[in-house]
Amino acid sequence: MSALTAKVAEPAPPPPPGAHAHRRRRGVELTLLAGAVLVCVLGYLYVAVADGGHLPRPTPRYAGGLAAAALLAHLAVRLRAPYADPLVLPIAFLLNGLGLVLIQRLDLTTPGHPTAGEQLRWSALGLALFVLVVAALRDHRALQRYAYLSVAVALALMLVPVFFPAVNGAHIWIRFAGFSFQPGEFAKILLAVFFAAYLAANRTALALGGRRLFWKLKLLPGRVLGPILAIWLLSVGVLVLERDLGTSLLFFGLFVIMLFTATGRIGWIAIGLILAALGAYAVGTFEPHVHSRVEDWLNPFASIERGEGPGQLAQSLFAFGAGGLLGSGLGHGQSFLIGFAAKSDFILATAGEELGLVGLSAILLLYGLLVARGFRAGLGLRDPFGRLLATGLASIVALQVFVITGGVTGLIPLTGMAMPFLAQGGSSVVTNWIIVALLVRLSDCARRPRPDGPDGPDGTEPTGPPEPPTGPADPAETTGVAR
Amino acid sequence: MIRYIRWCAYFCALLLAALLVNVARVQVWESAAAASNPANKRPAIQRYAERRGDILVDGRPVTGSRDSGQLLRYERTYRNGPLYAPVTGFSSQTYGTSFIERAEDRILAGTDPGLSAFPLWYELSRGRPPGGDAATTIRAAVQLAAYTGLGGKRGAVAAVEPATGRVLALVSSPSYDPSELSGTGARVKAAWARLNADPARPMLNRALRETYPPGSTFKIVTAAAALDSGVVTDVDAPTETPDPYPLPGTSTLLPNTSTGCADASMAEAVQWSCNTVMAKIGVRVGLRGMVEAARRFGFNDGGLYVPSWVSRSNFDTDMSPDQLALSAIGQFNTTATPLQMAMVAAAVANGGEVLSPYLVDRTTQADGSQVRRGDRRGLGRAMSPATALRLQELMVKVVEDGTGRNAAIPGATVGGKTGTAQHGVGNAGTPYAWFISWAKAQDAPFPAVAVAVVVEDASARRGDISGNSAAAPIARAVMQAALATPTRRR
Structure with missing residues (x-):
């Protein structure tokens, strides 16, 4: 490793003697980014050749644009977050680029309705916001102060689309002047920030307080539990109103995971699972839209047996099956048979059919790596807010990948949700770039060498004393949220 | 908190493992079942994605392929369809194939392993060879003489070369135009129903x-x-x-x-x-x-x-x-x-x-x-x-x-x-x-x-x-x- 990094010149100010110079690994990041750009450009060329048999003319422009964007993001990280995890940015860039390749390939099947250009513009906006967040947010703990503002904005964002007309049966879109976006996507980050701040402030009470019911089960004090249950009920209520089950499931899972991380109480998991089971049963039984999804999941080929032709899930399974081990090759599959939402919810089916089990597994492992780096940042951080936020953000990505991948491959009932970075959808791409920016910021803080002096790295706030690995709480850390 | 973050990470790893196992199940285990499901259009799409090879009489094709622009793309055309129908049979997106179209289907559709210049070449490149041709022993003049001789009367003619067994003419009358059955849609279904209901049974190959x-x-x-x-x-x-x-x-x-x-x-x-x-x-x-x-x-x-x-x-x-x-x-x-x-x-x-x-x-x-x-x-x-x-x-x-x-x-x-x-x-x-x-x-x-x-x-x-x-x-x-x-x- 040292041999690799030794070759890379470091323009950043030289670290103090004895500091961990090797922990920056910016050269590794740049190399990986170059690889990601190469993969994306090759994919772009492959699709064009598979379509027309000749190279597209704007290739140099496209390749140059990608390289410039990658370089810009890299410079932002190098200058503003020099200790950041070197894997996070290249993985995000590669996934985003692969998504563009897949959407460009699917554009061939919808000649009157190209979407790759729009997705490219949204990706550029997402990357710009990434640079902005990395540059402007010098310390993640600044976010802790805006906990209640976050939750207020999140609820507002989720409520607004109720007043807009439904699109495909769900009130999750805002359409304005030709633009359309899903505010619920941004709400994910804001809710994660709020949960992290609130739980960091109250975790002692949550972990230790409450009357004992029996054995280890304790009833929590209403003062602590009240607000959080209210927030949860409200967000779930809004989502049921908007009929977007996927996001509802995501919020609930996020809530349970972060609560468990903050308190370590298995009871939370038990309560969470019971609540989830009850909710799932109720919604699956009484909501006709969701009920049909469950039926589909139990027997994807029922519509064929009824003579109505294959449903969407059956078409998706056909596409995955057609891919086999190595896939048909980009541009040689027939995933357009899925029809509606082939570029968004079902984009993985195209990846599965044309890149095969090998390609799809690689994509899933990339997500796994991204999530793992998020948890790694959480482990490296000292402050409970940062830890909870890193865990929350990593969990958002993990849950989304699980819910949509499991849905389109028939592992769990299908719920509409965007595959992070891959799926077509502007709000989703922008949101995911912000998540990645926050992970870069958090990992930078986690990997930064400990200063010897009492001041923190930026002199903003003293870091708390190291937490004992198994200790439930340190009162000194629970002062984040002003009451 | 460190321990609980680790547990969360293990939980996510478990989810990832579940996804990978399930994807392998769908893509490898159940791949054959999905491919053979009659509702899966992929085999048909692939089959008609390229120009079908031709059937030749006296070295000249009596068939052709027309790009319909539909999902099942190339549709069969026939020159002198009624004359050669007992020889060629039909190749239909809706009703399958018959006679030479069926017997030599692997050659004509490009799926015959003999069409590959090198063994496994197309398996590796994942392409498909263009459809090959089938040259018949039929002689156009003999076939035409038999067909005009019958002149629409119900009957059949078979002519062979005694020393070799080459079939020189194979005529069934009345005949039909197999290109009516090419493609999909109501027109093809109507033609099929009409030909099958016809008391003269034009689709019956009386010679064979x-x-x-x-x-x-x-x-x-x-x-x-x-x-x-x-x-x-x-x-x-x-x-x-x-x-x-x-x-x-x-x-x-x-x-x-x-x-x-x-x-x-x-x-x-x-x-x-x-x-x-x-x-x-x-x-x-x-x-x-x-x-x-x-x-x-x-x-x-x-x-x-x-x-x-x-x-x-x-x-x-x-x-x-x-x-x-x-x-x-x-x-x-x-x-x-x-x-x-x-x-x-x-x-x-x-x-x-x-x-x-x-x-x-x-x-x-x-x-x-x-x-x-x-x-x-x-x-x-x-x-x-x-x-x-x-x-x-x-x-x-x-x-x-x-x-x-x-x-x-x-x-x-x-x-x-x-x-x-x-x-x-x-x-x-x-x-x-x-x-x-x-x-x-x-x-x-x-x-x-x-x-x-x-x-x-x-x-x-x-x-x-x-x-x-x-x-x-x-x-x-x-x-x-x-x-x-x-x-x-x-």
Whole structure:
């Protein structure tokens, strides 16, 4: 490793003697980014050749644009977050680029309705916001102060689309002047920030307080539990109103995971699972839209047996099956048979059919790596807010990948949700770039060498004393949220 | 908190593992099941994604491919569809394939492993070779002569080259245009329904798939059996047969349609088509001898492919003597396809050797390099060469001065045999007119063609039905076309 990094010149100010110079690994990041750009450009060329048999003319422009964007993001990280995890940015860039390749390939099947250009513009906006967040947010703990503002904005964002007309049966879109976006996507980050701040402030009470019911089960004090249950009920209520089950499931899972991380109480998991089971049963039984999804999941080929032709899930399974081990090759599959939402919810089916089990597994492992780096940042951080936020953000990505991948491959009932970075959808791409920016910021803080002096790295706030690995709480850390 | 973050990470790892296992299940385990699901359109899309190879007659394609722009993209077109329909069959997005389109489908659709220049090349490159071509043995002039000869009347013509077994013409009438069945949609379904409901049954390939009572043309088989078994040693010797002939064991009298059959010789019986004499000879040969002779000509064989499957021609193997007498003159349960009767004529013309008829001369890759070729393949000997020579003389007599004079061609040796087959309950149906024959150019070493013609509704007037008036002129036209354009040897 040292041999690799030794070759890379470091323009950043030289670290103090004895500091961990090797922990920056910016050269590794740049190399990986170059690889990601190469993969994306090759994919772009492959699709064009598979379509027309000749190279597209704007290739140099496209390749140059990608390289410039990658370089810009890299410079932002190098200058503003020099200790950041070197894997996070290249993985995000590669996934985003692969998504563009897949959407460009699917554009061939919808000649009157190209979407790759729009997705490219949204990706550029997402990357710009990434640079902005990395540059402007010098310390993640600044976010802790805006906990209640976050939750207020999140609820507002989720409520607004109720007043807009439904699109495909769900009130999750805002359409304005030709633009359309899903505010619920941004709400994910804001809710994660709020949960992290609130739980960091109250975790002692949550972990230790409450009357004992029996054995280890304790009833929590209403003062602590009240607000959080209210927030949860409200967000779930809004989502049921908007009929977007996927996001509802995501919020609930996020809530349970972060609560468990903050308190370590298995009871939370038990309560969470019971609540989830009850909710799932109720919604699956009484909501006709969701009920049909469950039926589909139990027997994807029922519509064929009824003579109505294959449903969407059956078409998706056909596409995955057609891919086999190595896939048909980009541009040689027939995933357009899925029809509606082939570029968004079902984009993985195209990846599965044309890149095969090998390609799809690689994509899933990339997500796994991204999530793992998020948890790694959480482990490296000292402050409970940062830890909870890193865990929350990593969990958002993990849950989304699980819910949509499991849905389109028939592992769990299908719920509409965007595959992070891959799926077509502007709000989703922008949101995911912000998540990645926050992970870069958090990992930078986690990997930064400990200063010897009492001041923190930026002199903003003293870091708390190291937490004992198994200790439930340190009162000194629970002062984040002003009451 | 560190521990709980780790637990969360392990939980996420578990989710990832579940996803990977499930994806492997869907993509590998259940891959074959998904591909074979009838609702999965992928196999059909791939099948029609490229131009289909062509079927060639005289080196020129009689088929084509049209880009429909639909999901199942390339649709089949046919030049002279009704003329070649019994040869090509149809290739339909909705109804599949038939005849050569079916038999050579792997070549035409580009899925045959022989189309790959290097082993496993297309498996590795994941592409598909362009469809290959199938060159038929059909000769356009012969086919056309047969088709115009039938002129829309119900019937069929099969012509083969005796020395090789190459099928030179295969016509069924009335015919249909297979391009009506190409593609998808209401138009195709309507055409299919209409063609299937048509009482004239235009989609029936009468030359290969319909069996008719062969009538008097079967007397050639009986005569061969008699000569080979030694029942008749001198074809000119009187047979002491009464006219009419009482069927053995019954009081039923078998009449003749021609005069002068009483006590006629076998030569005269063939020349004038005497039912009485040939029935008696058949009984004298016996059931086993007759069954054996019929089998050697190709009867009772359900496994003939040219490469399209040919219906089994029947000669009963368990009969009373009176039934045998009727069977020996091509009645009772004896039935034959037109191709089978062409094979009978060809066996006589070819010195007794029966050759397996074949329709596909060679299959090629799109660039013309050969994949496989159809070869001359013997099916055994139907009679001794001496018997064949004797029968050739008898058949020539039929055309020169017998029942089949309408088939005579100046400047060529023509042998033939007429037939008029009764059928239907109580023989109430319009009789079928048959003619089987062969022709040899005067200076040629081998006969050029053997042909069988059957006309179902030869005439409205029952009395006019006869092989000579209805079928022989068609056979003559076919033989003339074959003699005029000898087979080019590659």
